Structures are given as C-alpha cells and as structure tokens.
Amino acid sequence: MDQKLANPAPLGLMGFGMTTILLNMHNAGFFEINAVILSMGVFYGGIAQIIAGMMEFKKGNTFATTAFTSYGLFWLTLVALIYMNGRFGIPENTVSFVGVYLLLWGVFTLFMWVGTLKSPKAMQFVFLSLTILxxxxxxxxxxxxxxxxxxxxxxxxxICGASAIYFAMAQVLNETYGREMLPVG
Structure with missing residues (x-):
C-alpha cells in the first residue's frame, strides 16, 4: 500500500527563513544578539530543519536531506559558537576565524546552488542569495x-530569509488549493 508523505520542505524553509531574518536584523544593526535569535536558531532554524531533512530522507530526496540537515546543524553550531565564545575556559574566537567558518558555508552553499539549477526559480533565488550572504x-x-x-x-x-518564507508558503498554498496561488518559476 502506497502511503502519501507530506512535503517537509515548507517546514525546513520556514525554519530557515524566519531565523535568517531575525539574525540578519541583528547583522544590519537593528537589534543586539539576544535570546529571541538564539532560541530560534536552536529550535526552528536548527531542530526543525533537521527534522525536515530526516523527513526528506524518508522520501529519498538527497538534495533536500543534505540541505535541511546541514543548515539545521549550521544553526546549532552558530548558536554554540556565540554561546561558548569566551565561556568554559574556551578562548574567544577571533572574528576572522569565524569568517573562515562562514566562508566554508559559502563554498558549500555555492555547490548546493548549482544543484538547484534544474529547480524552480524561487528555489534558485533562495540558494543564490544565501551564497551571496x-x-x-x-x-x-x-x-x-x-x-x-x-x-x-x-x-x-x-531578503534571503524572506525568499525562503515565500517559497515555503508558495508550496503550502499551491498544494492546499490545488493550483498556483503563488508562482515559483
């Protein structure tokens, strides 16, 4: 008996998108880093994306499994870096070494973006804007x-986070209404 599985991508995209917007409100200088951002990083950006990645694994989607699980773990490591920096006898990370960490994620994301080139334009935009970020x-x-x-x-x-939210909601609404409510290209 075939069992229809729900699409876990909107969960992962929302976790990514909302958390990315909050962190980048800090990066833009609008807010200090705080418990709101760190909590979203652990639970919605981190754990929810890992769950979405495991659900994509069940569906046999290697790309989405790799993306959601990796970016979920990115959020967990980022929060750990922020929290552990200078605590527990661990020396503070130099800003430039955090830059190397972010550069490695940029290289990974660039390759993931190449993997989207046969996918909807909305998905391509999410990964391209994340690469740039x-x-x-x-x-x-x-x-x-x-x-x-x-x-x-x-x-x-x-903008990157908003594009992920758009792509998530397009998938939810398009599936719910059985027609294209929000175009994805």
Whole structure:
C-alpha cells in the first residue's frame, strides 16, 4: 500500500527563513544578539530543519536531506559558537576565524546552488542569495568590514530569509488549493 508523505520542505524553509531574518536584523544593526535569535536558531532554524531533512530522507530526496540537515546543524553550531565564545575556559574566537567558518558555508552553499539549477526559480533565488550572504558575512568578519557594509549584508540576509518564507508558503498554498496561488518559476 502506497502511503502519501507530506512535503517537509515548507517546514525546513520556514525554519530557515524566519531565523535568517531575525539574525540578519541583528547583522544590519537593528537589534543586539539576544535570546529571541538564539532560541530560534536552536529550535526552528536548527531542530526543525533537521527534522525536515530526516523527513526528506524518508522520501529519498538527497538534495533536500543534505540541505535541511546541514543548515539545521549550521544553526546549532552558530548558536554554540556565540554561546561558548569566551565561556568554559574556551578562548574567544577571533572574528576572522569565524569568517573562515562562514566562508566554508559559502563554498558549500555555492555547490548546493548549482544543484538547484534544474529547480524552480524561487528555489534558485533562495540558494543564490544565501551564497551571496555567506560570502558577504565572511568578508565582513575576515576583513573587518563594518558600518554600511554590515548593514547592507544584514539587509541582503533579510531578503534571503524572506525568499525562503515565500517559497515555503508558495508550496503550502499551491498544494492546499490545488493550483498556483503563488508562482515559483
């Protein structure tokens, strides 16, 4: 008997999108890093995406399994880096080394973006804007680019997060109504 499985992608995309917007509101200079951002990073950005990745595994979707699980673990490691920095006798990370961490995520995301080139344009935009975001964040931290560059980086991150929310809601609404309510290209 075939069992229809729900589409877990909107869960993962919403976890990614909402958390990305919150963190980049901080990156743009609108808010200090706080418990709201860190809690979203652990639970919705981290755990929810890992769950979505495991659900995609059950569906046999290697790309989505890799993406959601990896980015869920990104959020957990990022929160751990922020929390552990200078605590428990662990020396503070230099900003430039965090930039290397972000650069590695940018390289990973660039390859993932290549994997979207046969996918809907909305999905391509999410991964392209995330690639750009990681490289901008890495440049900010490696070269110490603050001020206007940091603000622009945060705004780009909010656009990236909003694109993931759009793609998630397009999938939910299009499936719910059985027709294209929100175009995905």
């Amino acid at each position: 990681f490289f901008m964040l890495a440049a900010r931290d490696v070269f110490g680019w603050t001020g206007t560059f940091a603000t622009i980086t945060g705004i780009e991150g909010m």
